[in-house]
Amino acid sequence: MSADRGPAGLGRRTFLKVAGASGAAALVSLPAPSRAAGSLPVAGEDESSVLVDTTLCVGCRGCEAACAEANKLPDPPVDDTAFAAVRTTSPDAFTVVNRTQKGDGSPRFVKRQCMHCVEPACASACPVRALDKQATGPVAYDGSKCMGCRYCMVACPFGVPKYEYAKAIPVVRKCTFCAGRQAEGKLPACVSVCPSGALTYGKRGRLVEEARRRVYGNPDKYTPHIYGEHEAGGTNWMYITDVTFEKLGFEVAVNDNSYPKLVRGALGVPPVVMTLWPPLLMGLWAFSHRDGKGKGNDKGGHHG
Amino acid sequence: MADVVAATGRNGSWVQERILLGMTFREYLRSLWTPFNVVCTAILAVGLPVLVYRFAAGLGATTNLSQTQPWGLWIGFDMMTGIALAAGGFTIGATVEIFGLDEYHPIERPAILTGFLGYMLAVIGLVADLGKPWNMIGIFSNNGTQSVLFEVAWCVCCYTTVLLLEFSVPFFEWLGWERFYRPLKKALLGLTVLSVMFSTMHQSALGSLFIIAPGKLHPLWYSSQIFLFFFISAVIAGICMVIVESTLSHKIFSEQFEGQHVDVDKLTLGLAKAGAVVMFAYFFLKLQGVIDNHALGLIGVGFYGKWWLVEMLGFVLLPSLMFAWGARNRKVTVVRVAAIVGVLGIVVNRLNVSLVAYNYNQPVRYWPSWMEIAVSLALVVAGVLAFRWIVNRMPVLRSMKAIAAQRAEGTP
The missing domain is CATH 3.30.70.20 (Alpha-Beta Plaits)
Structure with a gap:
């Protein structure tokens, strides 16, 4: 990777250092978790998570570059023609940043990757x-x-x-949330390079509170919805924005319930069938063969 | 095996008697030269090399699958439809062995054979579709118990084994291996209980696979009770397939039934009664599923609303009424036509759930590549040929005694 193609003209190494520091700073600056009496427990509250504040994203796509480097993927597109079309993640790009417009014409960016559901x-x-x-x-x-x-x-x-x-x-x-890096105590690659503070890394419980603080603290600015707080039963990547989530390309029809729970009823069928069917069927057999009524298996004549 | 090979060519040898249908090798080869065989060979000659090519070149080079359409024809047709159409094995097995309706005995073995071949072909289709099929072994060691596919995979393994054991009864009888044939025949009741148990779970679980994708399957087909619909429609598929297949068998292999007094028409009418009731119940259950899903207003609306009506009225309610009318007025032909419509209805339903109504909201729709169609077609042809090869030799449609007697008379 050549040194001249980092975002904002920074060399990759320098960029990573600066960004890593700012990411860590964002982490430190979080308010202490307030578990006031009566506050509801958040699903997966102790899991590592990221809050994406799309109002802060400047669209530098440094996260794309860092992701590609950390996961040994091909380099993402260099110039802003990448924004010409809405992109999706692919086998060679675990995260992509897309651009849309706010009502006043100013650009809004959204980084997409695996949402890392609490119950995937x-x-x-x-x-x-x-x-x-x-x-x-x-x-x-x-x-x-x-x-x-x-x-x-x-x-x-x-x-x-x-x-x-x-x-x-x-x-x-797909995106692995840099599980290996996290296990070593490092930030996910994308978070470590984000220069704008759009990505905040922390425990899910704290990030839900932080998201609520921002949204309810600035009701004129933010759309009153935290995408990922309840979607699919809660996701570890959560988003807040000042445009609609539809506009950002999110799957707005996603259930608020946990998806694994949807099949729980159906998965309850096998134990019932395995317990009830054999005695039931043998009972039916005994009934249909009572008093030598059915002639049984050892009947002569045709095969079988 | 060695003495068998050594015996080849000797007049009246085991191979000549049991494999070559009493003909010499040359006569046998000449007898294979029929238009039907030529067409079948052509289909296999295209499909089987494509199957090999798929493993050399990958799924992208052979299929039209995409990132939004991970499952195509090989799952939708070979697996979903093939397994449903193989349901005759457990349906008739239970009718004869458990409910003691012995008059259906003559169609039990062909139904089990169809089930066995259907499952084998579905497994081959599945192996073709899997990216790394050798890792299937992980099903047994990794405890993916939250997955419906885990249940499906276990049931496929278990039920294919049960079908193999059930089929080994006529197989060992054909080989003349009394020592294996006798105990297996005695175990048939137990095997039938297992076959009903595994089929119940397996047929229903194929439907349950889609419960986790509520946003992708059209609301008219999506239901949290879809496993019930899949199981009940599998019973319908079993009944319809047995009618179609026994009709075809008795037409194509009519010489095999000489000297046997099997009243196929009577059996067909009996099956039609059962089919009418099950289909009628299925129709209203499906309607209830739509209401439960708050999708009643979608019926008749747009392509999917109309297509749902075609499936439910044309391929469920219509054959149900035809069965009822045919059984009451003893019109066997009407029943047979209804059974064909019923079989098509199952094909339509399984393709609807897995392909047509799946991803209904995606802008780019999936259409199978010619290579996917070629492989699926080749598998069906392979199944038909295997069925014919087996019933011409083994005691499936007739007893071993009848085979020997007919051979002695010179009929194949």
């Missing part, structure tokens, strides 16, 4: 647990376990998991 549909759908929710927050993926059924792609309400269709031996590709 994809991980619950994975029959081999290649996708698995870590206790610390990230929805991690182990390609060596994956059998390539792509049920995660069917299940994910945000359309995040992407598949390497072009490869003969493919795997699923």
Whole structure:
């Protein structure tokens, strides 16, 4: 990676240092968690999370570059032509920044990546647990376990998991929330380089409160909704904005319920069937063969 | 095996008797030269190389799957539809072995064979569709118990094994291996109980797969009770398939039934009664599902609303009434037509859930590539050929005694 193509003309290394410091500063500046009596517990409150304040994002796409470097992905597009069309994440781009316009014509940017649900549909759908929710927050993926059924792609309400269709031996590709970096005590790559304070990293419980503080503290500015607070039962990446979430390209029809819970009723069927069917069927057999009425299996004549 | 090979070509040898239908090798080859076989060979000659090519080149080179359409024809048709159409195995198995309706005995083995072949082909289709099929082994070790697909995978494994054991009864009888044949035949009741149990879970779980995707499946098809609909429609599929298949078998393999007094028409009318009731109940259950999903207002609205009406009126209510009318007035032909409509209805329903009404709100719609169609077609043809190969040799449609007697008379 050449030194001249970092965002805002900064060299990549310098940029990372500066941004890392500002990210850490954002972390430190959070108010202490206030668990006032009666405040409701937040789902996954101790999991690491990110709050995205889209009003602060300047669209530098430094997060895209840092993500590509951390995950050894191809370099993202250099110039702003990247904003010409709305992009989605892909097997080679785990995060993308899209641009839209506010009513007054000023640009608004939104960074998209895996939402890292508190109760992820994809991980619950994975029959081999290649996708698995870590206790610390990230929805991690182990390609060596994956059998390539792509049920995660069917299940994910945000359309995040992407598949390497072009490869003969493919795997699923998506943002891992830099689970490895987080385990080493580092910030996720994207958060570590964000120069504008749009990305705030912290525990989910604290970030929900921080989001509420910003939204309710500035009702004239913010749209009164925290995207990800309840969507899909709560996500570890949450968004606040001063435009509509529809405009930012979010899946506004997503259920507020946990997706894994949707199938719980259906998954209750097998134990019932396995317990009841054999005695029930044997009872029916005994009934239909009582008094030698049915002639049974050992009947002569035709085969069988 | 060695002595079997050594015996090849000798007049009246085991191979000639059991494999070549009593013909010499040359005669047998000549007998294969039929228009039907030529068409089948052509389809296989296209489909099977594509199947190999898929593993060399990957899914992207062979299918029209995309990031928004992860499941295509191989899941929607080969898996979803194939498994439903294989439901005759447990439906008739239960009718004969458990409910003791012995008059349906003659169609039990063909139904089980169809089920077995259907499952084998669905598994091959699934292996083609999986990105890394060898990792399927993780199903047994990784405890993905929150996944409906976990249930599906276990049921496929277990039920295919049960079908294999059920089918091994005529297989060992054909081989003349009494030691295996006798105990397996005795175990048939237990196997049938297992087949009903696994089928109940498996058929319903294929529907449950979509419960986790409420925003992607059209509200007229989405239901949190979809597993009930899938199970009940699988019973419908089983009944309809058995009618269609026994009709075809008795037409195509009519010489195999010489000397047997099987009243197929009577069995067909009996099945039609059952089919009429189940389909009628299914129609109203589906309607209830739509109401429960607050989607009643969508019926008849737009393409999907009209298409739902076509499926429910044309492929469920109509054949249900035809079954009822046909059974009452003893019109076997009407029943047979209704069964064909019923089978098509199941195909339409499974394709609707997995492909047509899935991603209904996406701007770019999926259409299978010619290679996906070629593989699916080849698998169906392979199934038909395997069915024919087996019933011409093994005691499926007729007893071993009848096979020997007919062979002696010179009919194949």
